[in-house]
Amino acid sequence: MSSRVFYGSINHGQIAQFVSLAVKLDKIVEGLDFSSLTSKDKVAVKMHLGFTDGAQTIPSFYVRRVVEKIKETGASPYITDNPTSVYNAFHRGYTQETCGCPIIPIAGIKDLYGYETKINYMDIETMSMAGVLHDSDALVNLSHAKAQNNVGYAAALKNIGVGGYGGSDRWKKIHGVFNTVSWDSGKCTPEHAGKLVGSCPYEYIKYDKEEHDLKINRGKCYNGNCMECIEADGDIGCLSIDPEGFETFHEIIAIGSKKILDTFDSDKVFHINFLMDMTPTCDCMGIVQPQIVPDIGIVGSRDIVAVEQASIDLIGKEELIWSKIPPYFKHLNTDKSAGLHPFQRLWGPMKDPYLVTKYGEKYGMGSRDYELVEILPAEETMQMKGGHSFERGPSFA
């Protein structure tokens, strides 16, 4: 059965407040229907609030509108994220005053308040689920969509599946499953390893001569857009870069997300993705980055897989803003006929954004089949009568 995804486009049919994106967000929330929340519910609004100088997360202007809608039900919302992001959130405009509710660290002030949760994936037996998510009655998953160097695309599932675990597990366990490489040490001499290291224009291959150990930084590798190391490997054939090697990160995110979502009643979970100010990589980089696809709007659903699938599809209809791609991307795929998603053209075909929803569906979190319900589409609203109030004097409205 298909899931409903509400969509508000950045585009509008006329210059008028009643068709603006802010009003569309209100209507998306109405469509999601917060009436399942009660005055007893403690509601976690899970966001990434950015780091240091990373100012392209969801503006507090929109956050506040969602928070106010939660408060209208009588429930008690609080925004939550990792302790560092929370501690300096005010640098990026997030305060109780601007957002309308408290902002609290997701796993305590030292990122150590969590619940050991069975994972059993590769060599990961358990991970520490963030205590605040575990203890909450309801979840509003408020995510900023963007391209991402490890998985091609990140929004709702990564916000929960990575951001919902304690710091040590986020970095060592979740990111750890990804940095594997298919390298046959027996076929490779130290001289050949040196050739492989030298072949990567980005210095993403490291070789430890003493240990005779070679590593590739998969998180940054441009895989199918590049393959210069594979060319250098030639007839020796000791190195391979396979699509399967890029899927482990998706799978651990899906497993981790499912564990968290299972702690909530299904009618108390809501997902809203902001397809705005989309950057080449994560909000956790802590810097302002160029916007690499045009703004699209906001999508919301009760189904985390459907909201991700709709987001990836909508981004897939856009063209990369070529003039804003940073010059360190030396291996872009500019061939439109290759049929790649814009984020694959950036990060390589093996970092396929749709793997997010493939694994989301595999672990039973929802459906890739969705019905897109557009709120106040521009073609319709340009026919509507309404008008706009211009600021002509101090009204304080």
Ligand code: SF4
């Ligand atoms: S595919 Fe390209 S970017 Fe990736 S490790 Fe090989 S040479 Fe480096």
